[in-house]
Amino acid sequence: MKHNLIIADDHKMFLDGLLSILNTESNYSILYTAKHGGEVKKYININTEEKIDLVITDVTMPEVDGITLNKWIKSTNKNIKTLVVSMHNTPEIIDDLIDSDVDGYLQKNAKKEEFLKAIETILSGEKYFSKAIKDIYLQSKFEKNKDKDIKLTKREVEVISLIAEEFTTQEIADKLFLSKHTIESYRKNLITKLNVRNLAGLTKYAIKKGYVS
Amino acid sequence: MKHNLIIADDHKMFLDGLLSILNTESNYSILYTAKHGGEVKKYININTEEKIDLVITDVTMPEVDGITLNKWIKSTNKNIKTLVVSMHNTPEIIDDLIDSDVDGYLQKNAKKEEFLKAIETILSGEKYFSKAIKDIYLQSKFEKNKDKDIKLTKREVEVISLIAEEFTTQEIADKLFLSKHTIESYRKNLITKLNVRNLAGLTKYAIKKGYVS
DNA sequence: ATTACCATCCCTGAAAACAGGGTTTAATGG
DNA sequence: CCATTAAACCCTGTTTTCAGGGATGGTAAT
Structure with a gap:
């Protein structure tokens, strides 16, 4: 059973790299590629034929960014999974995305194998976060806890x-x-x-x- | 007249993205793709048939990294141009590469257009550094000059x-x-x-x- | 209505920082 | 070798910081 994916990224190069990886796998079909979140929203709204399984998206994109897109997807189409892929990973972004129920988060410099593993894991219903992302997240949580009761006026x-x-x-x-x-x-x-x-x-x-x- | 390129990067995805960009341009032929600097060195040593015009390389790679590779190329085959592409850009790395006469430096999140422009510029004999890289470099030079005569015992x-x-x-x-x-x-x-x-x-x-x- | 917290202000005495001097020794450059 | 410079060291007197209190009015939550 084939899974239907959408990919959003304003960098042609990254998009092409991702497509080439996914094209070697026969069980994914790419329904649509977008240059920013707005295009994805429009596509999801128009599309009534196909079931969309997963949206893979960058964070920083023109017009509608990945964080906004993820929030929108999770509030309107809960059955669509999301995988966010980003270059710059601040604890704030990770926090924000986890709060809005993202299904996975990878760094852009992840290897092919990790990409495929993440996609499989997410499509099977589990969450996937790369080790580096988990580390950044936990580290920031830990730091906050250390002086969490210190609030300055x-x-x-x-x-x-x-x-x-x-x-x-x-x-x-x-x-x-x-x-x-x-x-x-x-x-x-x-x-x-x-x-x-x-x-x-x-x-x-x-x-x-x-x-x- | 076709130009012969070599690309070195241990990330399959980036490699594929770059290949897809370059394949739309008919005037480049990719002689070889490598997963690290060592493979490039070996290829350049073995190859006697083809003239190699440009090596595009990542910085962080297993075994032989991009900085070492660039130094080796510039000390053994001065007529081969080099374009370094990296995710993490510290003033030290940029400094080091400029010292060893790299021909260009781009960030990995650069757009397709900038990649092509950089490659063209370098093949025409000029250097190419993206604005962000120039900024990082100048910023660090400026900071150093400000307190260069302050030496603490x-x-x-x-x-x-x-x-x-x-x-x-x-x-x-x-x-x-x-x-x-x-x-x-x-x-x-x-x-x-x-x-x-x-x-x-x-x-x-x-x-x-x-x-x- | 009472608790709790915030922002504001004040005092004292001790400790530390700071300003403005100094000497001696080592190193460096004609 | 001698002059100059820099490093490492010390002193005195004044100002500022710090620890330890205490006080008042305002506001926000319970």
Whole structure:
């Protein structure tokens, strides 16, 4: 029994590579290839003849990206499986996709064998995530858990950012129209909250969180 | 006049994508495709019949990588052009390749058109680097120039590392068997030398230089 | 309505950072 | 070899940070 696939990617080269892999397998037929998510939506809407089994899609595409496309598919046609393939894999993207019930996620530099394995696994009803993706995901979850109960208020973020940008207490007080005592309190609270010893620790935290470059 | 190409990449999919692009162009013939640099070297050594015009290669490959391959080609067969295609582009790799006289460098997510343009440009005798690659390269050069005459002594590195690791002056003095006044002098000198305002600036510098995590 | 949290402000005393000097020794370049 | 420079070291006095309290009003959730 042949499975019907749709592929969406704005890079001709990747598309061709994928097609050549899939064409060596006789049990897949490619119904449609699209350059962005909008084309896929249109195709799915128009198509009433064929049963669509799987949509393979890139993340970054013009007009309608892969994340949006996945959300749309999962909210309108729950029986269509989705496999997302991407070059840049941030924990945020992975998180977002898992939340919107994607069926699989692979890196674009995956080998032929892994592609076929992922597709088979997904079509059999299971999820498939490559090891690298799982690692990125778990790593970020783990990091978040480590300091998950540390939440800084808007003001605190403001102050720690300015501290890390090398402003003195007095300068920060002037900037924010507060007394220098207030800023000192914030610094003190931040040092306690973040479990660091001094300004160096605060600076490192601020950098890690991206509050400063 | 047809040009003879060799392509090296351990990812079947990328290889297929590239082949499909090049096959639509009638003026290129693919002499050989390899899974790593070693195969290319062997082929070039054995081949005496055909003139090889261009080797397109990935950077990360098993056994012999693209950087090594490029160096070998440029030192043994100067008339063969090289185009490097990679996913991960660090300034170091780009630097290294430019030093060993690579003819072009593209990111793997480049579009079909850019691939063809790069190949044409290189075969016509010019170099081709994609905008993104040029940006990465220039950016790193610029950053290096900004603080190229700032050289820290071994002792200074030692001290700034410990400062950034949140040790107090007294603790650092104890660790290094010095008076705390000495450490204060170092801090002072470092602040002047590195053109920063305080401990936060020192910490940022230390992180940028990788003296601490 | 009460709890909880946030933002703001203030004080004191000790510790650390900082500014602005200094000396001695080692190395480097005419 | 001598002059210059840089590294490594130390001191004093002032300013800032830090630890440890405490206080007030506002707002959001229960």
